[in-house]
Amino acid sequence: MHNEWITSRVREIAPSGIRAFFDLSTGNQDIISLGVGEPDFVTPEHVRAACIRALNNGETMYTPNSGLLELREEIASYLHTSFNLRYEPSNEIMVTVGSSEAVDLALRAFITPGDEIIVPSPSYIAYSPITHLNCGVTVEVQSSAEQGFKLTAEALRQVITPRSKILMVNFPTNPTGAVMTYEDWLPIAQIVKENNLLVISDEIYAELTYDSHHVSIASLPGMLERTIVISGFSKAFAMTGWRVGYACGDQELIAAMLKIHQYTAMCAPILGQIAAIESLRNGMEHKEHMKRCFDERRKLLVSGFRSIGLPCHEPEGAFYAFPSIANTGLKSEDFALQLLKEVGVAAVPGHVFGAGGEGYIRCSYAASLQKLAEALERIEGFMKVKL
Template sequence: MRNPLSKTITTIEPSGIRKFFDIVSEMDDAISLGVGEPDFDTPWHIRDEGIYSLEKGRTFYTSNAGLKELKIEISRYLDRRFGLSYDYNKEMLVTVGGSEAIDIAMRAMLDPQDEVLIPQPSYVSYVPCCVLANGTPVPIELKAENEFRLTAEELEAAITPKTKLLVMPFPNNPTGAVMEKKDLEAVAEVVKKHDLFVLSDEIYAELTYLDNHVSIASIPGMRERTIVINGFSKSHAMTGWRLGYACGPEVIIKQMLKIHQFAIMCAPTTSQYAAVEALRNGDEDVAMMREEYNGRRRYVLERFKEMGLSCFEPFGAFYAFPCIKDLGMTSDEFATKLLQTKKVAVVPGTAFGACGEGFLRISYAYSLDDLRIALDRVAEFVTEIREIKN
């Protein structure tokens, strides 16, 4: 019988995040710090708008590119929050989560053997989406001593004549790293020098703990060569609503829309109406959740300090990335034994690229009570490992 599978898909490994999530879901009394999902319910006024849209019978397709009212609100939101201006009718596409936007952006932009520079550690989908789009992923190793920021020198060193696209995954999952304006300006000069394009994943833009997030698309000369990806999952606790969007040059968005049109048709109608409400009246919700995450962030960092685990201070998203290199275990060994003996799930850093070895991703998108219990168990585990070593 002929092999029914694509050679390309069989080379792609399953997500390293889901592996531990699936195990912990079958384990009694286990606590997971592994999933990057807000523990808050979607605010009631947003849910109400979704319910109302159903009651009004708004159950039909919207236009392929998205509900006009939503695109107008996205345009207003990006302008007032990040100083980005987009024509909602030509430069914007509403997608099924930010993940679909990443996928179709790469498929619209890449030809076979085009190289895509992917700073790592970073979100697990970039490399598979690049491979599925027939591109060639080229990792750039981010360093803890640089606070896991991408430097212009690192970018310059990775560019070849085949380089076409740079992924900018900031604020970063899994490290929590952010890029400040001066960092982006330096990177932008290299991008323009080599005539590259940028896919800027800004899904955590609202979860920054310094000043407001800065988009690389706002740097002079970058708007015309950048696709901005964003959505509602992290900022408004709307993961299950599956709603994101992409903004960028009309010439690229037009081709992304073509793929979206044939593969998806349109994003969920109910979710789009709920998102209109989120953008019109959800700023206080976002601020409240951000402040709560910030308190948890400080707590988690203090606990790692008490354990003697080095962890640079993350200023974005809701993750910490502690280093375990001095414990004499690989990231996968640590995560596996921690789950087996203490019933706490974390994600090994290698799930986000080979350079994540020696690190763990800890999500603090959980209640303080759960964090206390889980980190007490982690502390016990670390103490036991050190006693065995000594």
């Protein structure tokens, strides 16, 4: 009835494919969900206690638009120590409502109509819709399991045109768990500089690498000034519901993003910012504990998929496995729907992550070892029928 009031760009984008499968499994106690990418750990007690103290002290007001300076200083110190990135807290870091807002702000601030935004495929589902809403054009760069789902210079060169403006990257990657080494980034950085591209680097899983150390493309020579680094506290610090992220970059670029932030979100929640300060100061032990747990689960899930006939790339980061279901002859959506209905396991069909995701399913191992083992048993039974 009121469809005429909705813009064509909003009508044209599809609802989140991840949420669709999550909603199908919600409320059914018999379903094992490997769908939503959220740690199954509660925010540590000392972080919650710090917020309770702040609440009791009446700290309930707005913060500066760019976030508490104390938090920005802690972020700057953390990024320098952990990833060799140097930012000035006063004007090169802004705190956002989760890393999702930071991605939105960056794409809104830098896309002009017709700009081409290069996105590796498969990739996180939000990049293309946000690009579309801002009148940009998403150009996918295909990656493969054979190459570890890395972004390669050869594939990148093939898609660059005079309209190319932004390279959007996310390593470690959702949904594949792929990571990039310094050597992997070198030729990519050269192409970026040759073509005067801006890089938006979503590094929300930076802390969750298992067999290597995260390398930010911004740490390469000449890349800091042409890269927006985005991250936050949701994944590595078990703070999804607190909604605290951040963006870092050249002060002029951050100032442009801050203009939009001022008129929309205004500031991230103060209690979330206080929680983030406490996490950076005293939360490293809990972060490493979660990482060890994820690593154990990762090994169980990957070996389990391989043993039941689903080839699975070795994820080196994040908390997702991305097994191939091509040998079943089913499309990823059909496979996921049948898996849910017939054996009660919820996974996300790979096609929602772009054309490069077809033939795969994404399974989060942010679940207990017991649940993962049970899920593997159910999937094994399912596969015996399908093969």
